[in-house]
Amino acid sequence: MGYVTSLFSRKVVAAAGDGVDAGAMLASVGLTSDAPCDAGQMVPAECYYDMLERIAEQVDVTELPLRTGASMRLDEYGALGLAFKAATTLRASYARVERYARLWTSVVEYELRPATGGTLFILHRAGERRLGMRLSNEATLASAVSLARQVCPVPLTPVEVLIRHPAPHGVAAHEEWFGCPVRFGADLDAILYADETLARPNILGDAGISQYLTTHLDAELSEITRQPPLVAQAKAAIAQALSEGAPKMPEIARGLGLSARSFHRRLSEHGMNFQSLTEETRRDLAEGLLREESHSLAEIAFLTGFSEQSAFTRAFKRWVGTTPATYRKEMTTR
Template sequence: MTFTSDRVKVPHGLWEGLRQMGIQLGDIARQAGLPQDEIAGAEVSASHYYSIWRAFAELVGNTAQAIIGLATAYETAKYPPSVLATYHARDFRDALIRMTKYKQLCPPESLTIHEEGDTCRIELGWQQAVKSGPPVLAGITLACLMELGRRGTGRHLTAKSVEFTEDMGDVEALEAYFGCRIRTGAAHNRLTLRRSDLDRPFLSYNEELLEILTPALEHALDQRYTVRTISNAVKYIIKGMLSSGRPEMKTVAKELGMSERTLQRRLVREATSFKVLLSKSRHEQALHYLANDMLDIKEVAFLVGYEDQNSFYRAFRGWEGVTPAYWRVSQEH
């Protein structure tokens, strides 16, 4: 079975980053003219996702200032697993390669990377048939790549050049942030780096953590477009939403392009239910993350969708009959 969707994951740390800038979820909802409970979910439609970003830029009043403000305010600890894996890469090149690869899991943006001579060009595109995103989203995507290099290497890296297809507001502010000339009205949204910077090692390199995250991300890539049953499709989608909170059946149904009633009926045919699959997904992911002690139990609880560590403990006892800490120790013998 194959499935496609225009659903877009809302980055877990987005709302916290906006709060640090003095912008609340309600402010975005009012500016965008959208129901607050609809955009507060783990996933939204592509059109609503774009509306969120446009509203953000409008509230700040200048696209460039919105880009710089959020890129610098976004906490590394709030990165989703696909981005966390890039932050803990061996060097800047490894991080960029991982980013372009794992971006496939996070529509609507797509990235391509090309090294030639003494430069490295990273071009921003848009996945599938999704129309081009708003200027602020293009800008924040490229700014986050710059931020990734700076945070990972511990150096204030600068770009060779940056190009945008649209007007970006205060270009001088962007030039100060990227450390180079900014060109607007270009044919592509593109970040050009010095190739020598790609060899800089990451201070945040963590081989053990990558050994945890990489297999799960690679498996997600393998499963991205093709699954054999509705149950597998539901579990795949749920696992992608867990770190953003508790996935809802209506959201998963939309992802699959069907109504809740239809999804429920299809799951009954496979002798299961959404509640069962949610629990199985959390259980499987919890065991995967607990298998390596580089993640503390509080982080595991967050990654499988529990804001309250005690709730995670109760759920885990139900799955395994022991605490997460006891299970982890038992695997060492």
């Protein structure tokens, strides 16, 4: 299960205003309205998307992502927000996000990529492009621009904003807020910046403070990405068993020297269950095999525990939002 920072949940509910029951909305993702904002507190991504869709049933959400993004403040992001602020240039600030985003989300990756006309700051988020995810992507792009404006010494305007999903009923508010063309139905979710914009010194940039903060962030990142030994061992056992079909929990537990009951309890202590761990292992294994070209798609389907390639294709599209063939093509052309 993927997670996102609770900061976005609180901000989007506040941006929705009196049209929604704030307490009930926050409770739906496990938050209380009287607790302080904590960017380090996570909520399940699917619950966050569900909440966005419930809000959309009650109010017009066309401009909701823009209001949410505009309300974001660097000081609310803890050490990462300070590191963004202390970086010497906007490019360096976005490089911090590219490297350390795992501190506030497990479902989004960011990439700085050279492009015609400048550099793209790209948002990668896999999965079905349901309404909740679409709204979340727009809010994330808006927040990326809002945070950049907080460190830029002059008014900041991107060259263009790209959004993969179709446009809402009107885009005038988006183009007014971003200050540039916003192209829906694009191939990427991204912001295009002129290179001179990214090279501009930040208002409070300080190389020494930046170095200190990134050392702290490296330690935080190392801590959260280190998998518990049991989880790593279980994933290895599941991966080895997949070619024989869907693995059974008692068999994996026995191979680890545990009873099925103890195995279930210990996974629960890490916020996991056997089904989600098997799904995660299948996805990780599939993505790794697709990055190589030594296995056909049919072989990868077999190695990840699917009896038919069509079933593998459906599952992979559910995980990543694209087919295995398209994913392999994208990976090999990077």
